[in-house]
Every structure is written in structure tokens, then in C-alpha cells.
Amino acid sequence: MKVIVVGNGMVGYKFCEKLVSKTTYKKENFEVTVFGEEMRPAYDRVHLSEYFLNNDARSLELANQDWYAENGIDLKLGELIKKIDIQNKTVESHKSEIYDFDKLIIATGSYPFVPTIEGVDKNGIFVYRTIEDLDQMIRFSEKIKSKGKNKAVVIGGGLLGLEAAKAVKDLGLETHIVEFASVLMARQLDARGGDVLKSKIEELGITVHTSKNTKCFAGEHDVEKMHFTDGSELDANMVVISAGIKARDEVASAAGLELGPRGGVLVDDKMQTSHPDIYAIGEVANFLGFTYGLVAPGYEMAEIVVSQLYGETKSMLESPDMSTKLKLLGVDVASFGDAIDIHHEHTPIIFENRHEKIYKRVNISADGTKLMGGILVGDAAEYNMLLQIYKNGMSLPKNPEDLILGSRNGAESLNDVSALPDAAVICSCENVNKGKICCAITDEGFDNYKAISKQTKAGTGCGGCKPMVQNILESELKKMGRVVKNTICEHFQYTRAELYDIVKIKGITDYDEALNTIGLGHGCESCKPALASIFASLFMETANKQPAIQDSNDRFLANIQRNGTYSVVPRIPGGEITPEKLIVIGEVAKEYNLYTKITGGQRIDLFGAQLNDLPAIWEKLIIAGFESGHAYGKALRTVKSCVGSTWCRFGMNDSVSLAVKIENRYKGLRAPHKLKGGVSGCIRECAEARGKDFGIIAVEGGLNLYVCGNGGADPKHAILLATGLDEETCIKYLDRFLMFYIQTAGPLIRTAPWLEKMEGGIEYLKSVVVDDSLGIGTELEAQMEKLVSDYACEWKEAIENDAIRKRYKHFINSEERDENIVFVPLREMKMPEPWK
Amino acid sequence: MQNVLDKYESVMEEKVTYWYPCGHVEDFPENAGACIKYKHAQIAVFYFARMGKWYACQNLCPHKVEMVLSRGMIGDAAGIAKVACPMHKHNFSLEDGTCLTAELPAIATYPVKIEKDQVLVGFNF
Ligand code: SRM
Ligand SMILES: Cc1cc2nc3c(=O)[nH]c(=O)nc-3n(C[C@H](O)[C@H](O)[C@H](O)COP(=O)(O)OP(=O)(O)OC[C@H]3O[C@@H](n4cnc5c(N)ncnc54)[C@H](O)[C@@H]3O)c2cc1C
Ligand code: SF4
Ligand code: FES
Numbered sequence: 001m002k003v004i005v006v007g008n009g010m011v012g013y014k015f016c017e018k019l020v021s022k023t024t025y026k027k028e029n030f031e032v033t034v035f036g037e038e039m040r041p042a043y044d045r046v047h048l049s050e051y052f053l054n055n056d057a058r059s060l061e062l063a064n065q066d067w068y069a070e071n072g073i074d075l076k077l078g079e080l081i082k083k084i085d086i087q088n089k090t091v092e093s094h095k096s097e098i099y100d101f102d103k104l105i106i107a108t109g110s111y112p113f114v115p116t117i118e119g120v121d122k123n124g125i126f127v128y129r130t131i132e133d134l135d136q137m138i139r140f141s142e143k144i145k146s147k148g149k150n151k152a153v154v155i156g157g158g159l160l161g162l163e164a165a166k167a168v169k170d171l172g173l174e175t176h177i178v179e180f181a182s183v184l185m186a187r188q189l190d191a192r193g194g195d196v197l198k199s200k201i202e203e204l205g206i207t208v209h210t211s212k213n214t215k216c217f218a219g220e221h222d223v224e225k226m227h228f229t230d231g232s233e234l235d236a237n238m239v240v241i242s243a244g245i246k247a248r249d250e251v252a253s254a255a256g257l258e259l260g261p262r263g264g265v266l267v268d269d270k271m272q273t274s275h276p277d278i279y280a281i282g283e284v285a286n287f288l289g290f291t292y293g294l295v296a297p298g299y300e301m302a303e304i305v306v307s308q309l310y311g312e313t314k315s316m317l318e319s320p321d322m323s324t325k326l327k328l329l330g331v332d333v334a335s336f337g338d339a340i341d342i343h344h345e346h347t348p349i350i351f352e353n354r355h356e357k358i359y360k361r362v363n364i365s366a367d368g369t370k371l372m373g374g375i376l377v378g379d380a381a382e383y384n385m386l387l388q389i390y391k392n393g394m395s396l397p398k399n400p401e402d403l404i405l406g407s408r409n410g411a412e413s414l415n416d417v418s419a420l421p422d423a424a425v426i427c428s429c430e431n432v433n434k435g436k437i438c439c440a441i442t443d444e445g446f447d448n449y450k451a452i453s454k455q456t457k458a459g460t461g462c463g464g465c466k467p468m469v470q471n472i473l474e475s476e477l478k479k480m481g482r483v484v485k486n487t488i489c490e491h492f493q494y495t496r497a498e499l500y501d502i503v504k505i506k507g508i509t510d511y512d513e514a515l516n517t518i519g520l521g522h523g524c525e526s527c528k529p530a531l532a533s534i535f536a537s538l539f540m541e542t543a544n545k546q547p548a549i550q551d552s553n554d555r556f557l558a559n560i561q562r563n564g565t566y567s568v569v570p571r572i573p574g575g576e577i578t579p580e581k582l583i584v585i586g587e588v589a590k591e592y593n594l595y596t597k598i599t600g601g602q603r604i605d606l607f608g609a610q611l612n613d614l615p616a617i618w619e620k621l622i623i624a625g626f627e628s629g630h631a632y633g634k635a636l637r638t639v640k641s642c643v644g645s646t647w648c649r650f651g652m653n654d655s656v657s658l659a660v661k662i663e664n665r666y667k668g669l670r671a672p673h674k675l676k677g678g679v680s681g682c683i684r685e686c687a688e689a690r691g692k693d694f695g696i697i698a699v700e701g702g703l704n705l706y707v708c709g710n711g712g713a714d715p716k717h718a719i720l721l722a723t724g725l726d727e728e729t730c731i732k733y734l735d736r737f738l739m740f741y742i743q744t745a746g747p748l749i750r751t752a753p754w755l756e757k758m759e760g761g762i763e764y765l766k767s768v769v770v771d772d773s774l775g776i777g778t779e780l781e782a783q784m785e786k787l788v789s790d791y792a793c794e795w796k797e798a799i800e801n802d803a804i805r806k807r808y809k810h811f812i813n814s815e816e817r818d819e820n821i822v823f824v825p826l827r828e829m830k831m832p833e834p835w836k
Numbered sequence: 837m838q839n840v841l842d843k844y845e846s847v848m849e850e851k852v853t854y855w856y857p858c859g860h861v862e863d864f865p866e867n868a869g870a871c872i873k874y875k876h877a878q879i880a881v882f883y884f885a886r887m888g889k890w891y892a893c894q895n896l897c898p899h900k901v902e903m904v905l906s907r908g909m910i911g912d913a914a915g916i917a918k919v920a921c922p923m924h925k926h927n928f929s930l931e932d933g934t935c936l937t938a939e940l941p942a943i944a945t946y947p948v949k950i951e952k953d954q955v956l957v958g959f960n961f
Contacts, residue, residue, distance in 0.1 A: 521911075521915065813858045816873060820902075
């Protein structure tokens with residue numbers, strides 16, 4: 001059968017993938033030719049914006065060119081089909097070559113819709129759909145920035161517009177969003193939801209202008225200004241138009257295929273167009289009067305056409321689901337089912353918190369029994385569960401408000417996956433239901449997320465269902481009586497906490513011994529540092545004792561930088577430093593021509609040191625009284641302080657002294673992940689102590705101790721563990737808390753996610769640390785005391801030991817240095833040559 | 837930088853024209869890597885002391901084209917000896933140079949032999 005696919009986008013590719021993955025697929029039976037107008041094989045448009053971060057087009061590819069060849073598919077890139085002849089069943093490419101087909105699949109997607117506005121053809125006005133669009137935007141933004149211009153406007157406050165706004169902001173431009181309607185995301189959100197989203201986005205420094213109609217673009221060659229119909233205007237050095245999409249149906253239309261009234265190739269429930277041998281799928285298809293600008297419906301359409309070609313009878317049952325959950329500009333936004341309820345048929349339950357900028361709405365059927373749809377802005381944690389309840393028509397809890405407020409008064413939790421029926425679709429991108437996932441676990445024996453995802457394809461699309469798949473996995477394994485374990489890697493079938501205990505009880509003292517007695521194979525970059533950390537926590541050994549199992553940075557006691565040079569971070573406890581020491585840092589930096597910067601951790605980083613120079617640099621610093629800052633280690637980093645009562649008129653205690661004391665107490669302490677602390681002198685919290693793994697805030701009557709906060713990618717405020725403490729008790733609790741974390745957390749798990757996974761949560765942690773409910777308090781304190789008293793500066797060790805110093809040579813057989821290291825000027829200093 | 841990458845090509849044992857003595861066994865760290873210089877090439881040499889095996893490959897990581905592989909951690913994945921780049925932890929097989937974690941170009945590998953405590957790396961240039 002000769003099959004021609006016009007369009008090699010996301011859906012066109014998915015069709016190919018589904019066609020060849022049928023177990024009965026034989027290359028001999030199908031002769032598949034795919035035409036793609038773009039120069040590269042189909043890529044992931046959904047994650048297009050990532051291109052701004054990594055500039056890596058290959059990582060967006062859905063499959064490389066070899067894949068098509070290996071599966072017997074002839075992929076013709078850079079070829080546009082300009083004509084379809086439905087009588088003779090042929091297509092003609094722009095090179096005027098003619099190809100005949102038995103079945104034709106039209107997957108031409110859509111165009112960004114560009115309204116006809118005066119001046120829309122000026123330089124600097126872009127659409128946002130292809131990698132080429134992005135390349136042009138990047139180039140143009142560089143150009144205007146070099147001229148000191150930086151104002152960008154995105155037209156359209158829909159889903160794609162917000163996505164584009166994020167991209168523009170990441171390019172470092174001042175960003176404005178202009179929306180014609182009175183709310184953002186008018187298709188998905190009601191007015192109040194849109195409003196909350198707007199205030200949340202403005203918080204990020206993006207200006208949102210709603211109810212604005214663009215009259216014209218002004219500027220000589222490059223766009224400079226926008227004028228609106230209400231007489232107002234806005235400076236604009238770059239514009240991205242994201243005003244909706246329009247099906248690319250022109251070739252189909254010219255061929256005489258029927259279109260829907262508002263465009264799109266008309267298809268029936270088998271995706272057949274008005275010609276029985278021609279199908280249309282993806283954004284170009286019009287089904288039940290609509291076109292669908294999301295991947296999930298497109299993938300479902302692809303599946304249906306594949307089944308048609310295999311003589312099966314699958315058809316589209318109902319109108320595709322348009323539910324979405326997105327993280328736009330870092331804000332969770334979700335809408336599902338009948339979200340807006342224009343006809344006021346349902347009963348809404350609404351929760352709005354203007355302070356935290358959260359808006360949640362669920363629509364309940366008039367008889368109060370079913371969930372009909374909903375909106376979540378600012379916090380979409382309940383989305384997956386709500387979607388399941390909606391899609392499966394599951395019955396509602398007694399108090400339907402629990403759906404968005406969470407169950408109070410000890411009622412049963414909603415987030416229980418075991419209540420879902422097998423038919424519940426978990427991954428809507430790939431249309432994988434719960435039954436299939438369970439089957440992979442129970443019948444086929446897969447017991448980790450990666451394997452299940454590979455087997456069932458769940459989670460390979462947008463990835464939004466990952467937490468749910470994980471929950472199903474855990475609940476199924478539990479049902480099978482298996483404990484769910486996060487083993488370290490293929491070499492050790494234990495969790496980190498188990499390994500810690502085994503190493504301690506068996507008295508294992510080095511890595512090889514561990515591998516020989518309780519491990520397999522020869523180790524790897526996961527288990528080596530994990531065990532190194534355990535040995536350090538048990539014996540306070542420095543990274544110099546077993547260098548080969550240290551993570552690469554620890555092995556050289558420095559952080560590797562972009563060009564293979566290293567950074568030097570001396571410890572500056574509490575951020576307090578004398579002028580003499582500052583001068584030494586300056587002198588060392590000058591001598592070795594290092595880039596210097598004040599870090600976010602209240603100390604100074606010296607960048608660009610060559611491996612060969614590290615010992616000499618540290619020798620000088622150590623003579624001046626500095627110690628290693630352990631910036632490279634999963635260890636205590638800094639204890640940030642505010643100036644406190646010694647100077648500050650509000651200070652309730654001497655926070656610098658306390659911070660210095662605590663930093664010196666725990667310096668060198670290695671842990672499953674890095675540890676940061678903070679001490680603030682009063683509730684104004686200038687040390688940001690609640691953004692740290694442990695934070696102390698002085699209040700009337702003593703110290704408040706907070707634990708398990710962090711900044712980073714998923715910021716968490718630390719939670720109150722105990723109040724009104726004196727210094728001694730505070731340190732006692734800290735000892736217990738840190739030691740308990742060190743013994744029980746998984747590798748590379750910071751305190752916040754550790755607490756999140758802890759059964760019983762903060763109440764349990766309080767009972768262990770404050771009430772000593774496990775009776776291990778004194779033991780934990782004693783262990784910590786031992787670690788504290790055995791501390792040694794590992795850089796001092798290193799410079800005093802010739803064998804260790806020998807490690808700091810680029811070549812083992814030559815005194816030469818690495819001639820590949822290139823620096824370029826940066827203001828008055830220097831930086832590595834950027835990566836290409 | 838691309839031309840730096842092109843400089844390195846795997847050498848099969850039977851194609852070796854010169855066994856370069858780059859040092860003594862005890863000059864090399866156990867269960868880790870070190871870098872040697874041969875003509876203009878930078879070669880990472882790894883000593884898997886547990887298995888008594890030696891491997892050599894280009895020091896250049898094809899991911900961001902930096903001279904860093906000798907500083908990576910070594911180990912095995914399902915029995916295949918490998919190195920993890922210290923920059924972004926991409927893994928490369930030391931048996932045939934293929935990247936085990938992403939679609940990156942393979943790295944060049946070189947044969948190593950030990951004679952009278954001398955470490956010899958095989959080249960054809
Ligand atoms: C130098 C510095 C940035 C600066 O110029 O200010 C920095 C630089 C790096 N940070 Fe950071 N972080 C620095 C302060 C911070 C802070 C702010 C703070 O400490 O108050 C944070 C957020 C607070 C927090 O950690 O909770 C921060 C959150 C991270 C994270 C995310 C951690 C997380 O739990 O999500 C990483 C990634 C990681 O550790 O896995 C990271 C990782 C890194 C690494 C180590 C990346 C790497 O592996 O090479 C960077 C190299 C450091 C080096 O010296 O070569 N850095 N990093 C800061 C050094 C502080 C210091 O004196 O030690
Ligand atoms: C920035 C961005 C973010 C998005 N985010 C999401 C999201 O979070 N969730 C979601 O569900 N969806 C999202 N989408 C939408 C999703 O990408 C589309 O729904 C999906 O790509 C549609 O697939 P398609 O194959 O129908 O069209 P496309 O992927 O556009 O593919 C069509 C291809 O056909 C080619 N073509 C057209 N005409 C011809 C011709 N005559 N001859 C040869 N080739 C031709 C085109 O060049 C194109 O490569 C996003 C889109 C963008 C641009
Ligand atoms: S935030 Fe931290 S890890 Fe990220 S680039 Fe800055 S210094 Fe590096
Ligand atoms: S440079 Fe080696 S993995 Fe990135």
C-alpha cells in the first residue's frame with residue numbers, strides 16, 4: 001500500500017510512529033513517503049521554548065532521520081506539496097515531481113494567524129511556531145540590545161502568547177503582553193481566574209494590557225511603536241504576534257476537499273475527509289465543527305487513521321478532550337471540562353486567595369452529583385485527580401468543596417489513585433489508561449518509572465502525568481506486598497538509608513570493601529559519591545582519603561567551570577570578614593588573574609584558576625587564615641546572617657555571632673545534599689533564614705528554629721520546628737535534626753523534599769527532634785559531637801601532602817598546561833570563551 | 837573547536853604503529869583517570885585497579901568540546917566500562933567510545949598495555 005503523509009510535524013510523526021510500532025507492521029506491506037516543508041525532521045513544538053535555554057535543536061527532535069530510514073519510511077525534508085489531485089490520487093511537490101498514493105494523510109498543521117494591521121510587515125515582527133522563528137527572534141533581539149533597545153511586545157494573551165512572553169523575557173527584554181479581550185486566556189479561564197493570572201504575571205515584571213486593539217505599527221524599517229484604537233501607544237522594538245492559529249488547509253481546499261465553515265479539512269469520526277482515501281489529522285482537521293490546537297487530540301486522530309489502514313474499526317467516540325495543565329511563566333494554570341460554563345448550567349464552587357494569588361473553581365452538575373469542569377490558577381496540584389473524577393464520572397465527596405480545599409477534619413484523602421477505574425486515562429498525550437500501566441507493573445513485572453514509561457509510553461509527551469504514574473506504581477507494588485525502594489543504582493540494591501546502616505553495622509571502611517561484600521560490578525558515578533558521603537558522615541573522613549570515589553569536584557576540592565578551570569571559595573563564616581582578609585583575597589586574585597564575584601551566599605568566589613595553580617592559591621589563603629568553603633561538596637555551605645543587634649536598631653539578638661558559631665560548628669559536615677543555614681536578628685528576616693535548610697529567627701523571648709527550606713528550582717519556605725529556644729537548646733535540636741537527615745535521606749535529596757516524603761510530615765519530625773519520641777536524641781547528639789570534633793580542613797591537608805599535590809597537574813607526563821583554555825575579556829575582568 | 841574534535845580517531849590494536857610509554861603504573865591514580873600528552877593530543881588514561889584493566893580515550897568531551905574526560909568518574913554500566921564526564925555527567929563506553937546517555941558523537945579510544953610496569957598507549961600517528 002502506498003501511503004503518503006503531507007506534513008512532518010508532531011502529528012505527522014506520531015502517525016509514522018504508531019504505524020510502524022504495530023506488531024504486524026512489515027516494511028513490505030507499506031511504502032510510506034513523508035513530505036515535510038521544514039528542513040529538519042519533526043520536533044517537539046510543545047517544548048519549543050526550551051530552545052532559548054539550550055539552543056539545541058537536536059534535543060527537540062522526535063526521531064532522527066535514521067529512524068525513518070530504519071523503519072522503511074522515505075522522509076523528504078524541505079519539500080512542500082503544492083497540489084493534490086484527488087481524481088488520479090497523486091500529489092505534486094514544489095519541485096514539480098508527481099507521486100501517486102493509495103492512501104493520503106494530510107497533517108499540515110496550522111499557521112500562526114497574523115491579522116492585517118497597518119505596518120505588520122516591518123522588521124522585528126515575528127510569529128512563534130518554528131525553530132527558524134526562534135532563531136530569527138534571537139538574532140534580532142541581539143541586534144536591538146546592542147543598540148540599547150529592549151522593549152518587546154507580545155500580541156495575544158492566550159496560551160501561546162504567554163509562552164512567547166516567557167521566551168521574550170528570557171531573551172532579556174522588557175516584556176509587555178497586549179490582549180484584545182478583557183482577560184488573559186479567555187478560552188480557558190473565566191474573568192476572575194484571568195485576573196488572578198494577570199496579577200501573578202505582573203508580579204514577574206511583565207506588563208499586561210488587556211482590552212487593547214492594535215491600530216498600527218510605526219517605525220521606519222524596524223518596528224518602534226504600536227498605536228491602539230483607544231488612542232494610546234506603546235514603545236515596541238520587537239513584536240511577537242500570537243493571535244491564534246489558522247488551519248493550513250489551502251492545498252486540501254484547492255483539491256476540492258470539503259472544509260469546515262471556519263476552516264480546517266472536514267473529517268468524520270474515522271478521520272476520513274470527503275474523499276474516502278484521504279485522511280486529515282492534527283491541527284488541520286476539523287472534527288465536529290472545531291479544529292484542535294493541542295497535541296493530545298492530534299495523537300488520537302493519528303491512532304485512528306493507523307487502525308483504519310490495518311482494517312480495524314476504531315473511531316473517535318466523542319469530541320476530543322481539551323483539558324490542559326501548563327506551567328506558564330512558572331505559574332500553574334489548568335482548565336478542564338466545561339470550565340467557563342457560559343450557559344450557567346452548573347453550580348460553581350470558587351476559592352480565591354488574592355494574597356497568595358490562587359484561584360480555583362469547580363463546576364458541579366445541577367443535581368450536585370457530578371463534576372463538570374473547572375479552573376485552577378496558581379496552584380494546580382489537584383488537577384490530575386480532578387480530571388480523573390470528571391472524565392470517569394466518579395461520584396463526588398460529601399462536601400464537594402473538598403475537591404479544591406483538600407479534605408479537612410481527617411476525611412479521606414482525594415489523591416488516592418487506587419480509587420480510579422482501569423479505564424481512567426492517565427496519560428492523555430499518549431492515551432494510556434490506568435489498566436495498561438497496572439498491567440505493565442503486575443503482569444510484565446516492571447518496577448520503576450523509567451521502564452514503565454518506556455513500555456507504555458505514558459509520560460513521554462508533556463510529562464504532566466509523571467506524578468500520577470509514580471503513585472500508581474507505588475500503590476500497585478504495595479498491593480503486591482513489595483516495598484517500594486529507591487535503590488542507589490545497579491551496583492547496590494539498597495536505599496541510601498539502608499546502606500548507611502549496613503556500612504555502620506558491618507564496620508565497612510572503604511568503597512572496594514563495600515562493593516565486594518554487598519555490591520555488584522564496578523561502581524559508577526551514582527554509588528561512589530553516595531558511599532563517599534556515608535563514609536564522611538560516619539567517620540568524618542575528608543575527600544582526600546578515598547579520592548577515586550569522590551564526585552569529580554570533590555576529588556579536586558574545587559568546582560569545575562565552563563572551560564575546565566576551577567573556582568576557589570574560601571569560607572567566610574556568617575559573611576563576616578576583616579579588611580586584612582579581604583586584601584589577601586584581592587592579592588591572590590590579582591596574582592593569578594582570577595575573576596572575582598560576591599556570591600549569593602555572602603562570600604567571595606574566585607573563578608578561572610587552572611588545575612596546576614590550585615595548591616599554590618590555597619597555600620596563600622590558608623596562611624592568611626582561610627579554610628575550605630566546601631563550595632564543591634554536598635556539605636555545609638554557608639550560614640547567612642543579618643547584621644543583628646550589634647548594629648541594627650531592630651535586632652533582638654546578635655545574629656552574626658550566632659551565625660559564625662553555627663557555621664564553624666558544622667563546617668565540613670557532609671550530607672546527602674548540600675546544607676545551608678541562616679540567622680536573622682528579628683522577624684524582618686534580612687538573612688532569608690526561612691529560605692534555608694535551617695533558619696533561626698530571634699523573637700521576643702528567644703529563638704525560633706525553622707527547618708527544611710530551600711531556594712533553587714522549587715523554592716520552599718522552612719517550617720517552624722520549635723519556638724522561644726535558648727541558644728543551647730537550639731543547637732541541640734539542630735544537631736538532632738541534621739544527624740537524622742544525614743542518616744535517613746536519599747542521595748541528592750535536600751531537606752525540603754526529604755520532609756515532604758516523610759510519613760507524618762513536620763509533626764513526626766517534631767516528635768523525633770523535640771520530644772525525642774524514638775529515644776535516639778542523645779545518640780544523634782553524640783554522633784554530631786564526634787563529627788564536629790573530628791573536623792579538619794581538607795585543603796590544608798592537601799597542600800601539606802605531596803602525594804595529594806601531585807593530583808593537581810593537567811598532564812601526568814608533562815609540566816605543560818592545557819593550551820585549549822581560552823579566556824575573553826569581560827568588563828574589567830575575564831570569562832571563559834562561550835560555548836558554541 | 838569542531839576541528840579539535842576531528843583530530844581524534846580511534847586506533848585499533850592491530851593498527852598501532854607506535855606504543856608510547858607515558859609513565860609508570862604507580863604514576864596513575866587507581867580507579868580513576870589522568871591525562872597524558874602525546875604530540876598535540878590529550879589522552880585520558882584510566883586504571884580500573886579492581887579489574888586490573890586499563891583504558892584510554894580522547895580527553896575531549898564531545899558534548900561541549902572541553903578537555904575534561906580524564907577528571908570524570910569511572911565505573912561500569914551493565915558490565916561495560918565507562919567514564920562519566922565531570923561537566924554534565926554524560927557517560928561514554930570505554931570499550932568502543934559510544935555515548936551511553938545521549939546522542940552524542942562517539943569518543944576515540946586507544947589500546948593500552950603494560951610492560952615491565954610501563955604504561956604504553958597505542959597510536960598510529
Ligand atoms: C557561586 C554561586 C552563584 C553566585 O555567583 O552567587 C553559585 C554557583 C553554583 N551553584 Fe548555586 N550558587 C550560589 C548560591 C546559591 C543560592 C543562594 C544561597 O546560597 O543563598 C542558591 C539557592 C538557595 C538554596 O540552595 O536553597 C543556589 C542554588 C543552587 C542549586 C539548586 C539547589 C536546589 O536544591 O534546588 C544548585 C544545583 C545543585 O546543587 O544541585 C546550585 C549549584 C551551583 C553550582 C555549584 C553549579 C555547579 O555544579 O557547578 C554553581 C557553581 C559554583 C562554583 O563556585 O563554581 N546552586 N545557589 C553562589 C555560591 C554561594 C556560596 O558562597 O557558596
Ligand atoms: C510554542 C508552542 C507551544 C505549544 N505548547 C503546547 C502545549 O503545551 N500543549 C499542547 O497540547 N500543544 C501545544 N502546542 C501546540 C502543538 O505544538 C500543536 O498542536 C502540534 O504541533 C500540532 O501538530 P501538527 O502535526 O498538526 O502540526 P505541526 O506540528 O505544525 O506540523 C505540520 C507540519 O507540516 C508542514 N507542512 C505544512 N504544509 C505542508 C505542505 N503542503 N507540504 C509539506 N509540509 C507541509 C509544516 O511545515 C509543519 O512542519 C504548542 C505550540 C507552539 C508553537
Ligand atoms: S543559578 Fe547557579 S547553577 Fe544556575 S547558572 Fe547561576 S550559578 Fe550556575
Ligand atoms: S561537556 Fe561533557 S557532558 Fe557536557
